[in-house]
Amino acid sequence: MMRNRARCPSGECSPASPPRGRLLAGNGYATTFLGALFVALAALLPARSADAVPSYARQTGLACEACHTAFPELTPYGRRFKLNGYTIDNLPQVSGISPTKQETLLLNQLPPLSFMFQTSYTGTKTALPDSVLPKSFAKNGQVLFPQQASLFYAGRIAPNLGAFVQMTYDGTDGEFGWDNTDIRFAKAINENLLLGLSLNNNPTVQDPWNSTPAWQVPFDQRSSVAPTPGAATMIDGGLVGAGVAGLTAYAYLYDSVYAELGGYRSAPAAAQIDSTSTNVVNGVAPYWRIAYEHQWGRHSWEIGAYGVVAKLYPGGGIALSGPANKYSDWALDSQYQYIGDDHIMSVTATYIDEKQSLDATYGAGASTNASDRLKTFRIGASYLYQRRYGAALGYFETTGSSDALLYPAGVPVVGFADGSPNSSGWTGELDWLPYENTKLALQYTKYSKFNGGSSNYDGSGRNASDNDTTYLLFWFNY
């Protein structure tokens, strides 16, 4: 899920989530630790949440497998359903017809509500340092009950208008807040052309494929307490971490060609946006997306590109005027699916290249370089047998320019070696879905490199492999 905007006012958060706690805490540190703010945003990697909710099945009368292989991965039909504005309805409805026979109201008698619950266990190979006592360790093996609990409104609002709205209680920070939201208007112009609008709060949350960051599978769920690499691109969690809202328009032609264009503005949960905010969008950050999908028999294959250009004021104590940083992200993605009766296979991949022009940060002396580069590559393959037993394997890698100020050393667990943002590793997962709405997942993440190094990457003796994570998740939707 994307609701990882937690603040840690006391500044005493666990090192397991240092970017959200320590690095976002205390505006007084702002100038000195400006570089660390970017690390914080990078570390706001979303623990992505479900896009599969039972209210859709109740609404359409269609079984879950119409739209999902295993939640939250969409099938080709599920993608069309999403692009159609979540508006294939089923519930008895109260309808108002105008004198011109136009539908002016179409209310579900039963609101399309759903509930999601996750509980998890996380263990790292080596316990994390105690947040207060030096040379002491925190308890290893943390249970989150819940990790997340969400309430969804997911379904039709009115003719041609539908929504996916999620509110989440986050067990990591103990807060209830607004989460992924995608409100759509869609209209079929003819049999071959669909046009739509999406109002959303997370770039790529509106995307119908599961190869883009918001819903990328496999491993759409990860531990929210284990250490995660500290550098990420803006489109891969940075923007949503800062809080944005956007409107995009899209066209879908011949069930194959997809094009989308829109923009995002800052929309953090705050009374006002001022110098206490961080990474405030200057104007509008344009977002674009193109994709082509070919479906033949039980196979489908998509290839596409997407990107965002965001001019951001770093904030954090710096006035929201003058020079701004510019992040130009472009990305490639691809997804292959085979959906058989017994066997289902998926492969997703994305490559993101971000060019950073750090006028504001460099001018404030918080980065070594005036411009940097950050690249991310992820690929994952999953197999599902009879929609009940699954396995997945994936590789991830982030590389970029070394910048000693932007990626500072000397902070236990979250520090960087040699100012390098490089991280890489493998993730494997076993899944059991006893019911269509219930999943038990056992996941293991192996780091070969973490925040720039393999051994003693943080200068405190911690190795990348010490962050290897065992994660057990129980997840159901109702």
Place this chain on the structure above:
Amino acid sequence: MNARTALLAIALLAAGAPAARAAASDDATLKDDIKVLTELVRDLQRRVSVLEARTAARTPAPAATSAPSVIRPAPAAARDLAGTAQEAHPSAAPAAPIAAARPGATPDYVSPEAMLKASWNQVVAGMGKPAVSALLGSPSSTFHIDGRLVWYYNYPGAGRGSVFFTDAGQVSSYQSPFPGFGW
């Protein structure tokens, strides 16, 4: 009219009055009979509903034969499934909404919704088409979603449900039409 004609008319009326009285009496008797028979039929319907529900509850799913003959699905809304091939099922017959078939409630009364729900509850993965058809009747429409055969059931006023089949013609999953807060 002369006197002879008037007398004849009076005589005829006098002669016909008993017959008219007899006819009125017959109508009333017939109405009473109809009322009694109607009550009898309703009572029998209630008893049959109870017995069918009990039978359905005891019968193992694949062998179930309690087709909801009273409640036939109506054709599905046409535009719902944009982009998928649709075809009307030849044997699908529209029927009155479920609510219209509801007789007066009695302690033993089992509503058509309950009967239908019981039928849907007997659908299980691996079941063949004939068994599904016996349980649920003919679908409102059939179509394919991403290559998978779907039987779609539309019950006006109640909701819609679907049954997905494998290539081998066995149920892979289904969605009951009852939109409560269950899966």
